Amino acid sequence: MAEDPPFTLRLVLRATSEEVRSALGAVTRSLARPPEELQRLELALAEAMNNVVKHAYDARGGCIELAVTSLPDGTLCEVRDSGAAMPGGAPPEGSPPTVDGDPETLPDGGFGWFLIRSLSRDLLYERWAEPPPGQNVLRFRIAPAEGIACRRRQER
């Protein structure tokens, strides 16, 4: 099978959880990637964009610009918004959730950045001053699933 040429899907959406859902549908329908990779891509993008809805815009609304590029070594994602900068100028560490002990004390939130960091590679966050009021630019890559292992299996 020949390698697919690079393909970029660009979307501009209103920052609402409903539009995030529609955008994810467009991404998963448009990209010719293995299902397992698309699942990781969809989850990482859901977390990144819903963070923008909830935190950068604090439910005030705004726009999200999404660019997803399909490449031989995975899928490059870029999420831009004009909301508030990340506190401290960097994305949260996303420490793993504490799940032992009493069900009463189990966390029912705060998994978003842990998931983004677990699912992605080459994560980069930048805050741009231009154009006003400034932009958040988040980039990461979703690696292909066991690419080498798959190829070896086919060669046998």
Add this chain to the structure above:
Amino acid sequence: MGAMRIDARQSPAGTVLTVDAPRIDAAAAVAFKDAFRACVAGGDGPVILDLGRVEFVDSSGLGAVVSAMKMLAPRRRLDLAALHPAVDRVFRLTRMDSVFAIHDRAPADG
């Protein structure tokens, strides 16, 4: 944002609640919690949440399932059943698979 439908039936293993939606995500988490609360109100015994029709759960959906479990605790248990691979991944990555008993399929009617 619309309501979410959850079908309820009784089995020897407990009340089986089947989520009739393809996604429990940020847009559906509140509707899921409301529907779940209505389904379990006044009931007793264990609850098995059948996720066989759910193809996608994000961190908001995961939080909603944890909230559902807390609604029942400590008197009633919440188990999960029939997780799609993408849903199973979310529970494994966050180690929530150690909190819930997860069954391959929903229990049959008695």
